[in-house]
Amino acid sequence: MSKAPKLATGDWRPRLRAAGLTLPLLAFVAATFAAPLATMLVRSVHDPVVADALPATLAALEDWDGLSLPGEEAFAAAARELARARDERTLGRVAGRVNRVRSGLRSVVAVTGRRLPDGPAGSWRATLTAIDPAWAEVESWHALRTAGERFTARHYLAALDLRRLPDGSVVRQEADRRIHLRLFARTLWVSLGVTFLCLLLGYPLAHHIAHAPSRRAGALLALVLVPFWTSLLVRTTSWIVLLQGQGVVNDLLVGIGLVPDDGRLALVYNMTGTFIAMTHVLLPFMVLPLYSVMRAIPRSHMNAATSLGASAPQAFARVYWPQTLPGVGAGCLLVFILAIGYYITPALVGGSSGQLISNMVAYHMQTSLNWGLAAALSAIILACVLGLYLLYDRVAGAERASLA
Amino acid sequence: MQARTGGERALGLARGAFSWGVLVFLMAPILVIVPLSFNAEPYFTFTEGMLRLDPEAWSLRWYREIAGSEAWRGALANSLAIGVAATAIATLLGTLAALGLSSPQMPGRRLAMGFLVSPLVTPVIIAAAGMFFFYSRIGLGQTHLGLILAHAALGTPFVVVTVTATLSGYNRTLNRAAASLGAGPLRTFARVQFPLIAPGVISGALFAFATSFDEVVVVLFLGGVEQNTIPRQMWAGIREEISPAILAVATFLIAFAAALLLVVGWLRGRGK
Numbered sequence: 001m002s003k004a005p006k007l008a009t010g011d012w013r014p015r016l017r018a019a020g021l022t023l024p025l026l027a028f029v030a031a032t033f034a035a036p037l038a039t040m041l042v043r044s045v046h047d048p049v050v051a052d053a054l055p056a057t058l059a060a061l062e063d064w065d066g067l068s069l070p071g072e073e074a075f076a077a078a079a080r081e082l083a084r085a086r087d088e089r090t091l092g093r094v095a096g097r098v099n100r101v102r103s104g105l106r107s108v109v110a111v112t113g114r115r116l117p118d119g120p121a122g123s124w125r126a127t128l129t130a131i132d133p134a135w136a137e138v139e140s141w142h143a144l145r146t147a148g149e150r151f152t153a154r155h156y157l158a159a160l161d162l163r164r165l166p167d168g169s170v171v172r173q174e175a176d177r178r179i180h181l182r183l184f185a186r187t188l189w190v191s192l193g194v195t196f197l198c199l200l201l202g203y204p205l206a207h208h209i210a211h212a213p214s215r216r217a218g219a220l221l222a223l224v225l226v227p228f229w230t231s232l233l234v235r236t237t238s239w240i241v242l243l244q245g246q247g248v249v250n251d252l253l254v255g256i257g258l259v260p261d262d263g264r265l266a267l268v269y270n271m272t273g274t275f276i277a278m279t280h281v282l283l284p285f286m287v288l289p290l291y292s293v294m295r296a297i298p299r300s301h302m303n304a305a306t307s308l309g310a311s312a313p314q315a316f317a318r319v320y321w322p323q324t325l326p327g328v329g330a331g332c333l334l335v336f337i338l339a340i341g342y343y344i345t346p347a348l349v350g351g352s353s354g355q356l357i358s359n360m361v362a363y364h365m366q367t368s369l370n371w372g373l374a375a376a377l378s379a380i381i382l383a384c385v386l387g388l389y390l391l392y393d394r395v396a397g398a399e400r401a402s403l404a
Numbered sequence: 405m406q407a408r409t410g411g412e413r414a415l416g417l418a419r420g421a422f423s424w425g426v427l428v429f430l431m432a433p434i435l436v437i438v439p440l441s442f443n444a445e446p447y448f449t450f451t452e453g454m455l456r457l458d459p460e461a462w463s464l465r466w467y468r469e470i471a472g473s474e475a476w477r478g479a480l481a482n483s484l485a486i487g488v489a490a491t492a493i494a495t496l497l498g499t500l501a502a503l504g505l506s507s508p509q510m511p512g513r514r515l516a517m518g519f520l521v522s523p524l525v526t527p528v529i530i531a532a533a534g535m536f537f538f539y540s541r542i543g544l545g546q547t548h549l550g551l552i553l554a555h556a557a558l559g560t561p562f563v564v565v566t567v568t569a570t571l572s573g574y575n576r577t578l579n580r581a582a583a584s585l586g587a588g589p590l591r592t593f594a595r596v597q598f599p600l601i602a603p604g605v606i607s608g609a610l611f612a613f614a615t616s617f618d619e620v621v622v623v624l625f626l627g628g629v630e631q632n633t634i635p636r637q638m639w640a641g642i643r644e645e646i647s648p649a650i651l652a653v654a655t656f657l658i659a660f661a662a663a664l665l666l667v668v669g670w671l672r673g674r675g676k
Contacts, residue, residue: 014509021504022516025497025560032557033523036534043537201426208423220427222665227430229661231618233638234654238433240646241440241448248436251449283430312412341527343621348642358529365533365625375537378530389525393518 037382044155044375050147053094054081058148061141066166070141075124078144082113100370101154102143108134142166155376180360180377187357190274191339197279198286198335199328206290206327211299221291228284236348239277243267243349269351277345282338286331293327326395333392337385357381434658441466441651448648466652476653479637486548486633487616490555494612497556498563499605505564506571517564524561531558532625539626546628554622559612566611570604603671610664617660 051058060074085091091113099106112131120127128135146154146164157163157170161178164170172178209220227235242248245264253259267273297320305315343358350359357377364374444463445451453461470476504510505517523531535554536545544550574597582592598605620635627636634653641650 014507015511018504018507018510021507022501022510023504025501025520025564026516028493028497029520029523029557029560032553033526033531033535034519036538037526037531038534039538039541040530040534201429204419205423205426208419220423222669223427223431225665226658226662227434229614229665230434231635231654231657231661233618233620233635233642234437234657235433237638237642237646237650237654238437240642241651242433242436244448246447246449248440248449280429280433283426312415337525341529343527343529348639358527361529361533365536371537374533378533381527382530385525385527 040375041379043372044379045151045153047097047152047155047372048150049090049093050097050144051150053085053090054078054144054148057081058145061145061148064141064145066142067138069125069136069138072123072125074141075128075135076120079116079120079124079128082109083116086113086116096369098143098147100158100373101147102139105134105140105143108132108140139166155372156380158373159376159380180357183355183357183360184380187340190271190278190356191336191342193275194278194282194339195286195332195335197275198283199332201279202283202286202290202331203324203328206287206294209287210291210294210297224284224287227280228288232281232344233348235281236277236345239273239280240268240349243273243276268349269354271350271354273349273351274346274354274356277349278339278342281345282335285334285338289330289334290324290327293324293330297323329395330392333388333395337388337392340388341381341385437651438655438658441648441655443648443651446648448646448651466647466649469649470652470656473649475632475637476634479632479634482548482631483617483633483635486551486555486631487613489548489552490559490616491609491613493552493556494559494563495605495609498560498608498612499567501560502564502567502571506568506574517568520564521561523558524565528558528619528621532622535622536625545626546631548631550626551623551631554626555616555619556612558619558622559615562611562615563605563608566608567601567604570601570607574601603674607668607671610668614661614664618657 054077056077057074060077061070064070064074082091082094085094091110095106095109095113098109112128112135115131117127121130125135134140146152154164158173159180161173161181162170163173205224209217209224212220240247244250245266247268249267250259250264254261254264259265267276301319301323302315305319306312310318341358342356343362346354346356347359347362350356358381361374361377361381364370364377439454440448440450442462442464443451443454444461444465451461501516501520505513505520510516531554535550539545539550539554544553578596578600579592582596583589587595618635620633620639623631623633623636624639627633634657638650638653641647
């Protein structure tokens with residue numbers, strides 16, 4: 001009788017102990033890493049600045065028909081709340097938010113806030129319109145109402161070069177303001193290109209190392225691992241030094257007469273630089289999984305295939321290549337995942353033509369200060385990476401994510 | 405055994421030549437940057453004197469410049485302080501978690517593993533952006549502590565993965581043997597299990613340290629002037645105007661990476 005509960009105890013105690021050992025790190029990663037990502041995701045859909053600053057104005061606009069100018073009530077509320085924003089020093093932030101919905105409104109909002117008199121000259125409507133005629137345009141009020149949405153999809157629309165018209169329909173951004181889709185497309189094809197180059201260079205190399213005598217294989221592998229463990233910044237610096245106009249590669253090409261001295265190749269600060277440096281940085285991520293898969297393929301398989309009459313290309317295509325497919329899949333996915341989020345190398349060697357979508361995130365974080373848009377772009381990249389990672393996990397298993 | 409045909413031999417030679425070409429591509433940046441750091445002139449290419457092996461053309465001037473620079477010395481101190489503290493946190497928490505994860509009774513093992521490895525696959529710019537918002541709000545922006553916690557988070561996956569891999573080769577009957585000889589769980593861990601998995605723990609710690617030591621994006625987003633690290637100082641140097649002094653730092657970091665690799669290789673040999 002007393003045996004059953006004891007068995008149950010023996011069942012849950014090791015479970016509890018294992019969970020207890022893992023819990024501190026789970027909590028640590030949740031607090032220091034996952035929570036920051038989560039707040040960023042919230043920021044991509046949640047923007048309370050205008051809603052907090054202009055609550056009465058937005059309330060007055062709630063049952064506005066959107067066709068003619070709103071009533072005096074909205075004008076009066078806007079005047080009151082812009083004056084308050086000015087006194088609370090939030091006017092600049094409000095103006096910036098409204099400007100993102102309709103460009104040109106930054107100065108309208110800021111100047112109006114600064115020049116507002118204490119009382120209306122006639123009506124508030126006349127007062128505001130006298131300060132800036134933009135207040136007599138319906139579109140300005142639409143912009144105010146849109147910017148006042150506390151929860152909004154507009155950052156995602158902006159990230160995909162879309163915008164919403166006042167009637168609620170979604171259209172593409174004007175042609176000269178479509179920048180993100182082009183960068184997404186460029187990131188995609190650079191990542192695919194780099195993945196392909198890595199496979200092209202990495203497959204024969206991995207094959208060579210995997211089937212070399214074991215002492216030599218160790219030495220060759222070290223030649224892959226040393227660059228792999230060398231600082232990313234160091235490698236990027238090296239490529240700048242090697243590829244620049246007066247650099248080693250151009251000197252060599254001029255020296256052997258392939259290129260005239262006045263026609264030195266532009267190999268860096270453009271897409272070429274991004275391609276070369278990214279391929280170099282990511283190549284070990286292709287070679288290492290391929291190597292570990294190839295090393296496990298017994299030589300006897302190929303011998304058996306040829307002894308049964310297969311030609312060398314046939315034996316390779318029908319016997320060897322299929323067995324390396326898990327390594328090819330893992331290597332390609334890994335390189336592709338890392339390439340999509342690449343930031344440092346394009347930022348340093350890419351010039352203006354070699355920038356990728358990650359650089360746009362940095363730009364919105366540091367220069368344009370449009371953090372909501374940066375967050376939306378990040379969320380889109382993160383979703384792609386996560387999807388690919390789940391795929392990778394199925395192909396290779398999470399334990400092999402590191403190539404230690 | 406079949407005699408290899410001429411075609412196959414040609415193919416093998418071609419593959420060998422191609423592989424060496426790729427290896428040269430992989431090693432070229434390192435092979436070029438090390439000698440260039442000894443350039444007596446402020447150029448980024450080999451001067452005629454260097455090619456003639458004229459001793460006048462080679463010098464340690466850039467190493468002297470680095471050693472005498474207040475900024476670089478401060479950056480080294482910051483890098484070491486942040487790296488060591490982040491590594492300590494990552495190693496402690498990561499090893500404990502790996503012990504839990506490698507237990508067959510761990511509930512939700514696969515999910516927990518996926519979550520703990522996620523800092524490794526998240527693009528660092530996205531992690532840095534998120535940390536910027538979050539850490540500044542809770543008062544950790546532009547502090548050493550903020551960077552230490554952030555780098556520890558980025559380093560933990562390496563510890564978890566390495567130690568879990570080492571534990572998968574650990575013979576669990578040793579624990580039962582120790583228990584049957586009267587040792588408690590703590591004693592068993594300290595006297596039996598830990599010494600055997602120590603090479604994996606040290607490797608993981610080294611990876612975590614290397615991650616922090618080379619990390620620049622989070623530092624750029626979270627750190628202020630007080631948190632200038634070696635990568636940040638390099639970044640600034642590369643963006644403004646590359647001085648050959650950067651090449652001296654680069655050579656130092658290459659030596660560091662090579663040393664790291666040797667230690668990890670040696671530990672792996674011992675772990676087997």
